[in-house]
Amino acid sequence: xxxxxxxxxxxxxxxxxxxxxxxxxxxxxxxxxxxxxxxxxxxxxxxxxxxxxxxxxxxxxxxxxxxxxxxxxxxxxxxxxxxxxxxxxxxxxxxxxxxxxxxxxxxxxxxxxx
Amino acid sequence: xxxxxxxxxxxxxxxxxxxxxxxxxxxxxxxxxxxxxxxxxxxxxxxxxxxxxxxxxxxxxxxxxxxxxxxxxxxxxxxxxxxxxxxxxxxxxxxxxxxxxxxxxxxxxx
Numbered sequence: 001x002x003x004x005x006x007x008x009x010x011x012x013x014x015x016x017x018x019x020x021x022x023x024x025x026x027x028x029x030x031x032x033x034x035x036x037x038x039x040x041x042x043x044x045x046x047x048x049x050x051x052x053x054x055x056x057x058x059x060x061x062x063x064x065x066x067x068x069x070x071x072x073x074x075x076x077x078x079x080x081x082x083x084x085x086x087x088x089x090x091x092x093x094x095x096x097x098x099x100x101x102x103x104x105x106x107x108x109x110x111x112x113x114x
Numbered sequence: 115x116x117x118x119x120x121x122x123x124x125x126x127x128x129x130x131x132x133x134x135x136x137x138x139x140x141x142x143x144x145x146x147x148x149x150x151x152x153x154x155x156x157x158x159x160x161x162x163x164x165x166x167x168x169x170x171x172x173x174x175x176x177x178x179x180x181x182x183x184x185x186x187x188x189x190x191x192x193x194x195x196x197x198x199x200x201x202x203x204x205x206x207x208x209x210x211x212x213x214x215x216x217x218x219x220x221x222x223x224x
Binding site: 035040041042043044059090092102103104105106107108 | 200
């Protein structure tokens with residue numbers, strides 16, 4: 001079954017460390033997204049990519065960077081983690097072939113920055 | 115930017131009571147909207163979208179252009195409806211037009 005997967009599922013790190021969250025998909029979708037979810041703030045877009053050569057900043061890109069290694073892979077990096085980056089991170093994909101496409105989400109990565 | 119507003123962060127209803135989760139939008143153009151749901155310990159998933167005119171798990175959502183709303187409704191709430199619900203605008207090709215609402219956590223009281 002085509003899916004969106006994220007690794008790791010949980011991560012604890014210390015302030016100042018560099019970490020990478022990975023997202024892979026077998027849906028064959030061109031578009032991929034990274035969101036963070038915080039209580040009371042909902043879902044906020046960090047970065048998105050409409051194809052392998054396209055990277056765009058979202059609402060809250062400061063402190064984050066991304067890499068689109070292939071159509072199926074989209075990684076999110078925190079160059080120097082800080083405690084307020086503690087959140088639940090979601091990757092999503094969508095199919096550009098439709099006019100109003102649905103997003104398909106991964107299971108999430110729970111990150112704790114100490 | 116296309117925006118949606120969900121005025122209620124928390125909503126509690128008793129089992130069997132009607133439920134309405136509010137969503138208002140503030141952009142021009144074709145207002146095709148989506149509702150996503152996140153059950154406990156599960157990933158976010160599409161519940162329904164306006165363009166499909168469908169009813170999923172007893173939920174419906176009617177687009178009201180006069181009130182710029184896309185409220186999610188169910189006549190009789192069930193315990194398994196307890197979840198986080200997000201209203202979302204359509205994805206487009208421009209930058210910064212992919213905002214979800216802040217979400218409403220629905221709790222159905224047995």
